[in-house]
Amino acid sequence: MNLPRLRTVSVALLTLVGANAQEVRVVTDTLPEPPRTEETEHHDVVRLRVEGRGDYDTEFIGSDKVKEESGFRGKFLNLVLTGEFAGKFAYGYRQRLNRFSRDMHFFDATDWLYLSYRPVEPLTLSAGKQMVAVGGYEYDSAPIDQYFYSEFCSNVSCYAWGVTVAYDFRRDKDSPDHDRLLAQVCQSPLDAHTNDLYAYNLMWYGRHAWWSTMWSINAVETSPGRYISYVALGNEFRMGPKWYLRLDLMNRASRHQQWLFADFSVMGELNYRPNQHLRLYGKATYDRNKTHTDRDAYVQAGTELTRLSCGLEYLPLKGRWHDWVRLHAGYSYAWGDNTNPNGALHNRQHVVSAGVTCRVDVFRK
Numbered sequence: 001m002n003l004p005r006l007r008t009v010s011v012a013l014l015t016l017v018g019a020n021a022q023e024v025r026v027v028t029d030t031l032p033e034p035p036r037t038e039e040t041e042h043h044d045v046v047r048l049r050v051e052g053r054g055d056y057d058t059e060f061i062g063s064d065k066v067k068e069e070s071g072f073r074g075k076f077l078n079l080v081l082t083g084e085f086a087g088k089f090a091y092g093y094r095q096r097l098n099r100f101s102r103d104m105h106f107f108d109a110t111d112w113l114y115l116s117y118r119p120v121e122p123l124t125l126s127a128g129k130q131m132v133a134v135g136g137y138e139y140d141s142a143p144i145d146q147y148f149y150s151e152f153c154s155n156v157s158c159y160a161w162g163v164t165v166a167y168d169f170r171r172d173k174d175s176p177d178h179d180r181l182l183a184q185v186c187q188s189p190l191d192a193h194t195n196d197l198y199a200y201n202l203m204w205y206g207r208h209a210w211w212s213t214m215w216s217i218n219a220v221e222t223s224p225g226r227y228i229s230y231v232a233l234g235n236e237f238r239m240g241p242k243w244y245l246r247l248d249l250m251n252r253a254s255r256h257q258q259w260l261f262a263d264f265s266v267m268g269e270l271n272y273r274p275n276q277h278l279r280l281y282g283k284a285t286y287d288r289n290k291t292h293t294d295r296d297a298y299v300q301a302g303t304e305l306t307r308l309s310c311g312l313e314y315l316p317l318k319g320r321w322h323d324w325v326r327l328h329a330g331y332s333y334a335w336g337d338n339t340n341p342n343g344a345l346h347n348r349q350h351v352v353s354a355g356v357t358c359r360v361d362v363f364r365k
Helices: 151-155
Strands: 047-061 071-085 089-096 110-120 123-131 159-169 178-187 198-208 211-223 226-239 243-253 263-275 278-289 304-314 325-337 349-364
Touching: 110 159, 151 263, 151 278
Parallel strands: none
Antiparallel strands: 047 071, 047 349, 071 089, 089 110, 110 123, 123 159, 159 178, 178 198, 198 211, 211 226, 226 243, 243 263, 263 278, 278 304, 304 325, 325 349
């Protein structure tokens, strides 16, 4: 399968977000990290954490209030179990306790359940249910930490069973700069209950001074022998200790369609952290599908949507409890055409949201 070559697209946005005065702390929902070696700091064999988030939302389409999408509601209740043992093994398990229903299998509500093994220092092998290796910072962020998604990320299925091989490149072990090249074969996220559809993913994680990357090329099977390809370019630019900009570009293409910029998404987010307690952000997303095929199930043909949002986070606690409580508030406005009747974004859609997130370590050893 031929994958498209992409030219650079930039998005200008103005916004505010937060980080530590010494270094921006980036929290993402990444693929399994390798276990640390015995020579590093003490690691947890077992760490059990419970995390939850509840919001108050008000949504309008034009001047009409959408009552079924407004009011107080629980958004997330997660059980997270992680650990490392024997110097070469690590594991992770996250279960969404709020997603169970009669029509779901148990593992449908499991985000990840994996075991990773590091036979030698730079090489990590992992198997289980993992995050599908698709680039981009919006896609990679843990759902509990996102408030206003693009249309693509509002609909995408991020987790699937599979195997992953990762290799770390580091010129200087004392330097934070490094690269990770990752190859993955997993079940196609476009059909979670079919045993014989696959996705083939190649990804580069990089960190170099002021620039970090999450780039990938992906071939995702939509039906036996038929694929849609992704080229995803996620970039983070650190502009001093308080500012960082995330800029993602994803191009999607299949056979018998225009390869470049017929079906694509752009996501940009500017963040400012004046201190360790406050984050201010502004975000813009743009989704477009001007093809005439049905391969893209997430941004359907005929869709063109723009979303602007802004907001803040406040972490009131200090010390070891710093990230246990988080307050947030934000606003978004979307406009354009969405041909998916069950889509997340709509023309002239206003959303005001506020809420609280709580993370508690139940047990660590």
